[in-house]
Amino acid sequence: DQQVKQNSPSLSVQEGRISILNCDYTNSMFDYFLWYKKYPAEGPTFLISISSIKDKNEDGRFTVFLNKSAKHLSLHIVPSQPGDSAVYFCAASEETSYDKVIFGPGTSLSVIP
């Protein structure tokens, strides 16, 4: 039973446009969310995070939105660049178990020049 879901296995976006990656979770105890980016043959790298006390966090071209009532978060990349092509993992953890981070299956983003 996946607690963190990314229902779109892949996404293609034109360079310069917005990329929106979605993530849903089932565990209402999750209160910290992270996005990781993974290039082929490399380990995932941390991208951006958000705590449940906020509904938006921004870092340059990357913005994460959290809708707690819907148990949904999304990562927006504006503008998208070819170097953003990678697999994006959504991850979550709960206050009582910060050392156990649960990852979603990932969404493969292709940014077309």
Added chain:
Amino acid sequence: KAGVTQTPRYLIKTRGQQVTLSCSPISGHRSVSWYQQTPGQGLQFLFEYFSETQRNKGNFPGRFSGRQFSNSRSEMNVSTLELGDSALYLCASSPLGGYGYTFGSGTRLTVV
């Protein structure tokens, strides 16, 4: 500073054999987590070690085990390998666990 180092990078084993994977965390990091990545399942949590103690364990059978040494280096062992164990095994370290993970590049295990 050096990143998280996983060895070997690639491994081919036969069904029924056992395998040991190694992870050297970033210097000063005391928490090491292991993940299995497969195409359909994404990253699945195996276990997490902190100061030589297993603090958390995912939903994997007992064939999957690990340990951590006093220098924080960690090993993961899989016994009686099955074809379904073929995956990329990722190790991540962090100072205390929780956030701020840095991942290694992984060990690609193929079971034939």
